[in-house]
Amino acid sequence: MYYAGIIGCGKIAELRHAPEYIECEKANIVGFYDINIEKAKRLAHMFGGKAYYSLEELLADDRINIVSICNANTAHARDTILALKAGKHVLVEKPMATSYEDCENMVSCAKENGKRLLLGHNQLFASAHVKARKLIKDGAIGRPLVFRTVFGHPGPECWTGNPNSWFISKERAFFGVLGDLGIHKIDLMHYLLDDVAVSVSANTSTLDKRNPKGELVDVEDNASCLIEMSSGVQGIVQVSWTFNAGEENSTRIYGTEGVMRLYDDPKYSLIIEEKGGAVIKMQLDSLTSNEEQNTGGRTSTGIIDEFVSAITEDRPSRADGKQALKAMRVVFAAIESVETGRRINI
Numbered sequence: 514m515y516y517a518g519i520i521g522c523g524k525i526a527e528l529r530h531a532p533e534y535i536e537c538e539k540a541n542i543v544g545f546y547d548i549n550i551e552k553a554k555r556l557a558h559m560f561g562g563k564a565y566y567s568l569e570e571l572l573a574d575d576r577i578n579i580v581s582i583c584n585a586n587t588a589h590a591r592d593t594i595l596a597l598k599a600g601k602h603v604l605v606e607k608p609m610a611t612s613y614e615d616c617e618n619m620v621s622c623a624k625e626n627g628k629r630l631l632l633g634h635n636q637l638f639a640s641a642h643v644k645a646r647k648l649i650k651d652g653a654i655g656r657p658l659v660f661r662t663v664f665g666h667p668g669p670e671c672w673t674g675n676p677n678s679w680f681i682s683k684e685r686a687f688f689g690v691l692g693d694l695g696i697h698k699i700d701l702m703h704y705l706l707d708d709v710a711v712s713v714s715a716n717t718s719t720l721d722k723r724n725p726k727g728e729l730v731d732v733e734d735n736a737s738c739l740i741e742m743s744s745g746v747q748g749i750v751q752v753s754w755t756f757n758a759g760e761e762n763s764t765r766i767y768g769t770e771g772v773m774r775l776y777d778d779p780k781y782s783l784i785i786e787e788k789g790g791a792v793i794k795m796q797l798d799s800l801t802s803n804e805e806q807n808t809g810g811r812t813s814t815g816i817i818d819e820f821v822s823a824i825t826e827d828r829p830s831r832a833d834g835k836q837a838l839k840a841m842r843v844v845f846a847a848i849e850s851v852e853t854g855r856r857i858n859i
């Protein structure tokens with residue numbers, strides 16, 4: 514049995530981690546910690562367990578053997594390392610950390626302490642993505658050639674309800690949309706194509722996202738990356754916090770024999786259009802949007818079950834820190850590309 518402590522008690526803890534621990538047969542929640550004790554008390558009241566007054570107090574509780582880290586990006590590395598050293602397995606939210614060195618330290622700390630480190634890269638568990646990886650391997654679209662993957666919504670304030678949250682502050686978030694949404698899609702393309710990016714050329718801008726004073730925020734609200742994979746496949750990752758009319762979260766992969774469309778049709782989550790004209794449509798799950806999740810239309814992402822079963826079965830996970838590290842390398846290379854105006858080889 515696993516006993517969870519949740520660090521950071523905002524939206525993702527409330528809407529995803531805590532409910533998924535409650536649903537997981539092999540896990541119980543022991544308690545919560547947040548720098549704002551009222552938020553920890555609120556979730557303890559909603560889900561059961563205690564509110565801890567300090568991180569040290571939570572980590573010193575020997576009943577807790579797994580932790581979820583759900584706080585602001587700039588605290589991920591420090592808290593992950595403290596938790597691993599305290600003997601806990603860790604599931605940390607994306608983006609993993611705010612420097613590549615910190616990401617590497619997190620992975621090596623897990624190894625040194627014999628504990629698991631997984632990332633909240635929940636898109637890897639969406640059923641059309643899982644099915645797509647297998648179909649691509651089986652040659653359903655021939656040899657993959659190019660892809661286009663898009664993730665955009667109206668911005669983090671629509672998710673957290675806070676127009677001045679840490680998400681829109683360079684100092685507290687470090688990344689804008691590139692780290693926030695881009696990491697999901699870069700890691701997803703590694704997974705779908707069973708490949709790894711070898712070069713990236715990126716562009717970022719702050720076009721329309723403003724703080725409550727009406728000033729443009731100091732992190733990017735749009736990013737586009739042109740990526741080349743080791744197989745030669747090339748593709749575009751487009752992420753945005755200014756899709757003001759609603760969320761888009763879709764992928765197309767074009768191969769020698771056809772195109773695969775993922776989550777770009779309201780009814781069918783996986784469509785294959787073959788070059789001869791045949792069309793195969795599969796109705797699998799839908800990717801829960803921020804809006805649906807905020808209005809009670811939540812579906813389980815499976816990330817907590819994966820965390821717990823990867824530990825129990827002592828098997829690798831597609832959400833392992835080691836995998837996430839490869840995707841974070843691409844995010845940092847994209848930042849270097851923006852800063853230098855050059856394509857960066859990874």
Ligand SMILES: NC(=O)c1ccc[n+]([C@@H]2O[C@H](COP(=O)([O-])OP(=O)(O)OC[C@H]3O[C@@H](n4cnc5c(N)ncnc54)[C@H](O)[C@@H]3O)[C@@H](O)[C@H]2O)c1
Binds near residue numbers: 521522547585
């Ligand atoms: N996997 C996903 O799809 C997904 C979706 C949304 C958010 N996230 C990630 O989850 C994390 C939290 O996002 P959120 O939407 O819940 O934000 P949020 O602002 O709603 O909640 C963050 C919470 O962390 C607390 N906090 C900040 N610094 C802390 C610290 N040092 N120690 C303890 N608590 C601290 C804040 O008080 C707040 O309660 C972020 O890293 C975000 O990128 C992941």
